[in-house]
Amino acid sequence: MLLIRAHHYAFAVILPVLLFLFGCKKNPIPDPAITVSVQDISNGFRLSTSISNVKTEDILESGLVWGENENLVKGAALSYLSPTPLANFSYDVVAGFTKGKRYFVRAYFIDQDHQLRYSEVVAFEGKNTLGLNISLPQQAYTWGDEVEVKVTNANGADLASATIVINGKMRLKPSKTIGGSVFFKVPAELYTYQNSVSLELYNQAGLNTYFILQQPQLPTDFLIVDKVGGTVKLTGNYFNPNIDSNIVMIGTTKLEVLKAERTALELKLPLAEFSYSGNFSVQTGKDLITTSKAVSKVYRFLTQVSEQSGVARYRGIMENINGKIYCGLGSDIDTRGLSDFYEYNPVASTWRKLADFPATLYGAGVSFTAKNKLVFIPNAIGTTFATDVYQFDIANNSWKKSNSYPGTMLSSYTLFASDNYGYMLGGGYATSTNYIYTVKSFKRYDPATDTWKTLPDFPGTSRRDFKSFKVGNNVIVFGGQSMWGTGESLYPTDSWSFDLVSETWKKIKDVPSYIYAVNCFSFEVNGKAYIGGGMSPAGVISSSIYEYDPIADTFVKKDNIIDKSMLVMSAATSVGGHGYIMFGKPSYDYHLQPLKEVFRFDP
Structure with a gap:
């Protein structure tokens, strides 16, 4: 009986406790909850966060993270940190969403126990909105320069994780970051004048801006005067340190770049077949190019060795006597006859003034x-x-005045000489009606006795303004024009050779029509003749020098004439295995400046 009562007592005590405990289970303390929602607004998206079951004072930090990666983690994505920890807040994101791309967002908060809690991830589709807003200092840059990119809406992200995208293709990591700025160095591989740049952060594309590269700079009126195969150092600025990115030209001829620095280029002049000239240009990129106004000249066989004493002239004379050149006379730019005369020593490259010609020319x-x-x-x-x-x-x-030549006064004849005699061939004379007749007359002069002898007439077509050149003991005669008092001109094509030993003529193969006879220059070196410049019957002026081989009886082009002032009415002779050329003009325009330089030709 007592036992039953004891059980009843225990049950009566425990039952209220159990009922109390079961009653507590029906009303538990709710867990903290966090949600995020996305609302499409006119200029972007509104990201809204709601944190429940947590007192605001127990929230240490609250914010948002978003990006293209579904596995969003704070510190590795774009983020927004609420300035004051709030349980409910919204943030409008107006930058960086590409139309059609899928993006993700989640909210987070840190509680008083420093526990980081995330919401579920919410996905949404982007639309075209502005990217990360960046700006650059407005200036021109060059390779290796460090460029500062200022970011105004990075949303607290780690800018060291950013990628700099140039022209949509080239991707660089920052060289450094300071505050809200990202820095990068201009790569040598960049080759366009204007370049787009944007910032990509956690795969989110940014807004483009632009920067420009410096154009290469050359010294004022820079030019090269050198021989083919030579090496030249160019000092300037804003050259590309990448050798292959520098394209250096003289006219249409490309130079080899041996070494490249920002302020200097070392260049190799190609071993071209002929001399070449043109404006010097440096191109460091697609539209990065600077061209000098001055004309550069690179010679194959010609070398400028001196400048003439006296004024520049054309139609002057020059003769080699005992290894020295006697030269001068001619006309100046105003067509005035010149009487000054000089001795030029080609070995010492020195000049000596001689006695003036005694009459007015x-x-x-x-x-x-x-x-x-x-x-x-x-x-x-x-x-x-x-x-x-x-x-x-x-x-x-x-x-001193010598005996005059016999016969009618002539003009536009040719002269040539052996060791002992001088010869005067052809030319023309004017009638009272000023019509010109060409002649076949042939005369020989002996300077030792100051006497003239009339020789048999030239067997070829009469002519004036023609050319003769000596090679060995033979003189080749070609070109010119024939006139018979009608005012009309014919241009003979027959060519002849005169043997200085036997004083006999021989008709030879015609000189090619591309070698012009009128007012060209010629000289002999090492048994070969060289003919340059001159004008064709059609008025075309040659800018070539040809080599004549008497054994093979062939003419081949030897070089270009790049100094145009020697094209017509110049003079030439040879000394010690070299040809020398002086005087001349670019054309028959008498307003053009005559040649002032002296050139040596080394075949």
Whole structure:
């Protein structure tokens, strides 16, 4: 009986406790909850967060993370941190969403126990909105420069994780970050003047802005005057340190870049077949190019060795006597006859003023040397055409008048010489009606006795303004024009060779029509003749030098004439295995500046 009562008592005590405990289970303390929602707004998206079952004072930090990666983690995605920890807040994101791309967002908060809690991930589809807003200092850059990119809406993200995207293709990591700025160095592989740049952060594309590269800079009126195969150092600025990114040209000829620095280029002039010239240009990228206004010249066989004493001139004379060149006379740019005369030493490259010619010259004159005597036949003395002949006495530095040539006064004839005699061939004379007749007359002059002898007429077509050049003991005669008092001109094509030993003529294969006879220059070196410049019957001026091989009886192009002032009305001779060229003009335009330089030709 007592036992039953005891059980009843225990049950009566425990039952209320159990009922109390079961009652508590029906009303538990709810767990903290966090949700996020996405609302499409006119200029972007509104991301809203709601945190429940947590007192606001127990929230240490609250915010949002979003991006293209579904596995969003704070610190590895774009984020927003609420300035004051709130249980409910919204943030409008207006940048960086590409239309059609899928994006993800989740909210988070940190409680008083420093526990990080995330919401479920919510997905949404992007629309075209502005990317990360960036700006650059407005200036031109060059390779290796460090560029600052200022970011104004990074949303607290770690900018060291950013990628700099240039022109949509080139991707760079920052060289450094400071505050809200990302820095990068301009890569040498960049080759366009204007370049787009954007910032990509956690796969989120940013807004484009632009920067420009410096154009290469050359010294004012920079030019090169050198020989083919030479090496040249160019000092300037904003060259590409990547050798292959620099394209250096002279005209249409490309130079090899041996070494490249920002302020200097080391260049190799190609071993071209012919001389070449043109404006010097440096291209460091697609539209990064600078061209010098001055004309550069690269010579194959020609070398500028001096400048003439006296004024620049054309139609002058030059003769080699005992290894020195005697030259001068001719006309200046105003067509005035010049009387000054000089001795040029090609070994020492020195000049000596000699006695002036004793009469007033008008127009051109021609010369030859025989028995070490220089003989000059002027076209006119004063304004009178004449048959006068003069000799220059080297030993006494003086001029003397010699016996005139016999027959009618002639013009536009040719002169050539052997060791002992000078020869005067062809030319023309004017009638009272000013019509010109060409002649076949042929005369020989002996400077030792100051006597003239008339030889048998030239067997070929009569002519004037033609060319003769000596090679060995033979003189080749070609070109010119024939006139018979009608005012009309014919252009003979027959070519002849004169043997200086036997004094006989021989008809030879015609000289090619591309070698122009009128007012060209010629000289002989090592048994070969060289003919340059001149004008064709059609008025075309040649800019080539041709080599004649008498054994093979062939003409081949040897070089280009890149100094145009020697194209017509220049003079030439040879000394010690070298040709020398002086005087001349680019054309028959008398307003053009004559040649001032002296050139040596080394075949």
